[in-house]
Amino acid sequence: MNIRNVSIASLLAFTTLSGLPLVAEEKADVPAYEYGMPLDIARVIRIEEPKSRVCEVVRAKMTYVNSQGVTERVSFLKQSEVCVLQ
Template structure:
C-alpha cells in the first residue's frame, strides 16, 4: 500500500512539473496594427530585462469584457531607453 501511495505521489509530482495540471494560460497572439483589443482589466505586462536601449517583445495578459483571459505580444522600446 505504501508503495502505491509513493508511486502515485511521484507520478503526480512529475505531471505537475510538466504542466499537465497547470491552469490553462492564455495563448499569446502577436499584435497587428489596427487589431481591436477588448481590454477590461490588465493582469500583467512582462518584458525581458535589457540594459541597452533596444526593441524588445513584451507580453500583456488581460481580461476582456466577457471575463476571458487573453494575452497579446507586441514590440516596444526597452525600459533602458527612458534613461538614455
C-alpha cells in the same frame, strides 16, 4: 540487424523526439499584435518583457481580462525599460 539499420532507426527517433518541444512551444506562443487589430481590454493583469541593458525594441507580453471576463494574452513591440530611464 546491421549498423546501417541501427543508425537509421536512431536518426529517425532523434528527429522525432527533438521536434516535440518545438511543436509545444508553437501552440503555447502568444499571438502578436498587428496594427488595427481590435483589442477588448477591460483590465491589464501584467506586462512582461525581457531584461535589457541597452535601449532597444523588445517583444513584451501582456495578460489582460476582456469585457466578458476572459483572460487573454497578446505580444507587442515596445522600447525596453532602459529607454525610459535615460
